[in-house]
Amino acid sequence: MENEFTLALLGGICIGLGAILLLFSAGKIAGVSGICSGLLRLKDSERKWRIVFITGLMTSAVVWAIVWPGRFDADQSYWLRSLIGGSLVGYGTRLANGCTSGHGVCGVARFSKRSITATCVFLGTAILVVTGVRFLGGA
């Protein structure tokens, strides 16, 4: 468990540095829901960097899934849960204009009241859902 805290800090540092690198090199904010959803509606000039970012993210995913499969352990839940959960995450992050990365990391770090509020609300809701499900004796 102690090891997990070190890895959490190390991972958090990489996330922060990755987001800073994007900011300093291209002036873009590392908000993954916005980067993805932008692919659906934006014109060519605004799409290119998003495609490059997602390619980089996916390359790292493939590398780490091979190097350390334990970090990608199987999601055993019924597929319907993924369908409902995925829809809610997509729809909700678009209404809120951000997710864990855009609001939770980048927004909170620049002390945006909007992002701090969003983060408290989505984190609080998720905690309530999980504790509620456990309390009711579910998964």
Added chain:
Amino acid sequence: MELKRIQYIYIYFSAFLFGSGLAISGMTSPNKILHFLAIGDINWDPSLLFVLIAAVVIYAVGFAIMKRRKETLFGTPFSPPAHHAITPRLLIGSVIFGLGWGITGLCPAPALMRLATLELNSLVFVAAMFLGFRLAKEE
């Protein structure tokens, strides 16, 4: 504003680093996320809190520097995200996102990365997420 070729290379590596942070910290495991969200549970895993704290602290320093510079390392302009009010749309969206996150243990970036596992649940989640993006009207 068209980005330079070198900037795309940096974007790629920033995403690679960002994704590595998510994998190293264990954000790519929905089982781990659900243990983190289960506050009060006997098996509560608080380590992910340190991911967020480390990333936020690092990014806060970087953002403060960038705000003064007003341009990227390659001379392209940088404008910080415009401040918006806290709207009902933000709050409702965050609740909906929190529901989806709590049900599945997945937020957008880790969900994308889990496509590397080729498991059905990941494919369903990401497809549903993009459907959700599409269904939400832009502001």
